[in-house]
Amino acid sequence: xxxxxEIYNLTKEYGxxxxxxxxxxxxxxxxxxxxxxxxxxxxxxxxxLLAGQxxxxxxxxxxxxxxxxxxxxxxxxxxxxxxxxxxxxYVKAYRVRDFFKTASLFYPNxxxxxxxxxxxxxxLDIKKHYRNLSSGMLSMxxxxxxxxxxxxxxxxxxxxxxxxxxxxxxxxxxxxxxYSNHPRTIIFSTHLIDEASKLFEDVILLHQGQILLQKSxxxxxxSSFVITGDEEILKSVLSNKNIIRIENMGRxxxxxxxxxxxxxxxxxxxxxxxxxxxxxxxxxxxxxxxxKEGLRC
Amino acid sequence: xxxxxVIKAHLGVYWRTQKILFLIFFTILIVNLSLQTxxxxxxxxxxxxxxxxxxxPTLIGVLIGMxxxxxxxxxxxxxxxxxxxxxxxxxxFSSTVNNALYTTGITAILSTLLxxxxxxxxxxxxxxxxxxxxxxxxxxxxxxxNLFLFFLVTNIIFFIGATFQRWGLMWxxxxxxLILSFSVIFLKEFYHFYLWGESYLFAHLVIILISVFFVxxxxxxxxxxxxxxxxxxxxxxxxxxxxxMLIILISSSYHGVDRLSSDTSTININDRxxxxxxxxxxNSFYSAGNQNLHLSWRSHIKEGDLVITxxxxxxxxxxxxxxxxxxxxxxxxxxxEWNYSxxxxxxxxxxxxxxxxxxx
Numbered sequence: 001x002x003x004x005x006e007i008y009n010l011t012k013e014y015g016x017x018x019x020x021x022x023x024x025x026x027x028x029x030x031x032x033x034x035x036x037x038x039x040x041x042x043x044x045x046x047x048x049l050l051a052g053q054x055x056x057x058x059x060x061x062x063x064x065x066x067x068x069x070x071x072x073x074x075x076x077x078x079x080x081x082x083x084x085x086x087x088x089x090y091v092k093a094y095r096v097r098d099f100f101k102t103a104s105l106f107y108p109n110x111x112x113x114x115x116x117x118x119x120x121x122x123x124l125d126i127k128k129h130y131r132n133l134s135s136g137m138l139s140m141x142x143x144x145x146x147x148x149x150x151x152x153x154x155x156x157x158x159x160x161x162x163x164x165x166x167x168x169x170x171x172x173x174x175x176x177x178x179y180s181n182h183p184r185t186i187i188f189s190t191h192l193i194d195e196a197s198k199l200f201e202d203v204i205l206l207h208q209g210q211i212l213l214q215k216s217x218x219x220x221x222x223s224s225f226v227i228t229g230d231e232e233i234l235k236s237v238l239s240n241k242n243i244i245r246i247e248n249m250g251r252x253x254x255x256x257x258x259x260x261x262x263x264x265x266x267x268x269x270x271x272x273x274x275x276x277x278x279x280x281x282x283x284x285x286x287x288x289x290x291x292k293e294g295l296r297c
Numbered sequence: 298x299x300x301x302x303v304i305k306a307h308l309g310v311y312w313r314t315q316k317i318l319f320l321i322f323f324t325i326l327i328v329n330l331s332l333q334t335x336x337x338x339x340x341x342x343x344x345x346x347x348x349x350x351x352x353x354p355t356l357i358g359v360l361i362g363m364x365x366x367x368x369x370x371x372x373x374x375x376x377x378x379x380x381x382x383x384x385x386x387x388x389x390f391s392s393t394v395n396n397a398l399y400t401t402g403i404t405a406i407l408s409t410l411l412x413x414x415x416x417x418x419x420x421x422x423x424x425x426x427x428x429x430x431x432x433x434x435x436x437x438x439x440x441x442x443n444l445f446l447f448f449l450v451t452n453i454i455f456f457i458g459a460t461f462q463r464w465g466l467m468w469x470x471x472x473x474x475l476i477l478s479f480s481v482i483f484l485k486e487f488y489h490f491y492l493w494g495e496s497y498l499f500a501h502l503v504i505i506l507i508s509v510f511f512v513x514x515x516x517x518x519x520x521x522x523x524x525x526x527x528x529x530x531x532x533x534x535x536x537x538x539x540x541x542m543l544i545i546l547i548s549s550s551y552h553g554v555d556r557l558s559s560d561t562s563t564i565n566i567n568d569r570x571x572x573x574x575x576x577x578x579x580n581s582f583y584s585a586g587n588q589n590l591h592l593s594w595r596s597h598i599k600e601g602d603l604v605i606t607x608x609x610x611x612x613x614x615x616x617x618x619x620x621x622x623x624x625x626x627x628x629x630x631x632x633x634e635w636n637y638s639x640x641x642x643x644x645x646x647x648x649x650x651x652x653x654x655x656x657x
Binding site for chain 1: 300302303305306309310313314316317374376377379380381382383384385386387521523524525
């Protein structure tokens with residue numbers, strides 16, 4: 001069975017600016033991927049390219065084995081929701097109900113009952129005009145569309161701008177429940193990494209237009225640590241490890257590493273008086289993108 | 298083949314974004330009609346006092362605005378449609394369908410008003426593109442022509458909008474200037490057709506060909522359009538293109554106006570009266586020969602005689618008409634002084650209009 005997404009040597013240039021360079025990734029069916037990267041890393045460009053809204057400068061994109069460009073069959077399987085206000089600039093005359101009505105016309109798997117349920121959950125007033133909606137409410141509109149579309153490939157690009165913590169939690173819960181009932185491939189781009197990381201199965205990390213890593217969350221958890229203790233001991237025992245950050249605190253230090261620790265190595269470190277903890281995904285992201293020298297996975 | 302659901306979805310987007318324009322359009326019409334009804338009621342006048350002619354300029358003004366606004370709104374919907382998984386060719390197809398639907402509707406409204414105007418007018422018949430508005434049947438050729446013309450205009454504006462969307466401000470303005478340049482070169486032909494009509498079939502063929510050309514250009518432009526909207530960024534090539542097109546427009550304007558004035562001259566006389574015992578209004582013009590006089594004569598009289606006579610340099614009668622008449626003729630002119638006269642005798646409640654265009 002073909003992968004849901006196959007991207008090969010993808011490059012996208014805007015004039016003289018290279019937004020994406022030689023990106024090659026593949027995504028399996030029915031998985032949630034976290035697409036992470038700093039501002040300007042190329043996440044939104046990649047999402048747009050996947051949805052056929054931008055055209056590649058070089059390389060190829062295949063969705064469910066088909067070229068996405070001008071392909072009605074492939075495009076009908078994709079729902080891309082970006083920062084909602086950007087889309088709305090073109091349809092300022094719309095009310096909330098117009099957005100849902102339009103979406104229902106475009107997405108063949110649209111589930112109106114589920115949309116109604118989400119509208120009630122988020123207490124959305126469908127008669128409200130676009131210009132009267134707060135950024136949080138606009139995000140709710142986009143979330144309803146992204147979930148009710150039931151598109152086999154759902155692309156969520158920062159879908160909850162302006163949402164408060166409670167509403168975001170509701171969104172995570174609804175997404176997790178709906179995903180378990182209707183599995184599909186979801187690419188989820190966010191800067192609220194720790195919050196959303198519970199949803200991710202795989203992580204794709206983009207940095208300066210290139211893929212820094214694509215790994216399962218489990219693998220990342222098993223290969224990212226922070227080890228605290230005496231600096232001299234840390235230096236000697238971790239000399240052959242891939243250290244991505246060093247924090248000095250007098251004679252003590254905290255070494256963050258992106259590397260595996262074998263079952264034999266862990267007790268040795270503990271016995272040497274060092275404390276070993278796992279890095280959170282957000283910490284790993286921050287350290288990798290701040291210090292990427294010498295690291296290509 | 299385009300999926301009917303997709304067309305329906307696209308038209309749904311257009312309707313939701315454009316309905317405000319239709320609201321404005323109908324508001325203007327209703328306000329105008331209400332004002333007239335109010336005035337007629339206040340002065341206790343007969344329903345004939347309702348002047349449908351005053352609706353026409355309002356309607357035409359709104360129409361011109363909508364001919365520009367509708368395709369531009371379609372173009373601004375492109376990024377939104379792309380986010381909903383639309384193909385570029387589907388967007389163009391549904392836009393063209395929308396343009397056709399819109400122009401059909403507008404033509405129908407305009408024709409209805411022109412028809413009402415033509416049938417209720419007791420005075421001189423109005424003339425529009427070489428057709429006398431004397432009844433419903435006279436509206437048919439005009440309606441067909443308007444349908445094609447409006448369709449052409451919306452497609453051209455859609456193309457210009459698409460160039461703005463894809464390449465940005467300067468390239469968009471440049472293409473607008475280029476299209477204007479071509480248009481002004483043919484000012485003479487537009488002007489002549491507007492006044493005198495002539496071959497509708499030829500005009501339709503030309504319009505269809507130009508429409509197909511612009512739809513094809515839009516296809517090329519949209520084939521690589523992206524979700525990003527243009528930014529008004531000026532690059533050196535785009536600036537050079539814009540300046541080049543500006544120079545072309547200035548040159549073609551000079552040439553077009555020169556063509557308009559150099560080989561044509563016009564004669565325009567008209568009068569109206571309640572009663573007229575007797576009188577003759579005479580005038581003359583010189584023809585260098587090998588020219589044509591396009592002449593429209595419209596007259597309306599309740600009682601008495603009203604006669605137009607056109608005499609050649611050899612004093613032969615080249616054209617004459619009397620009483621209430623609507624005619625349009627083309628008369629070959631020989632070299633010399635041509636005379637025309639309008640004779641009125643024991644006439645009551647009359648009007649006439651003599652309009653001539655002398656063309657090489």
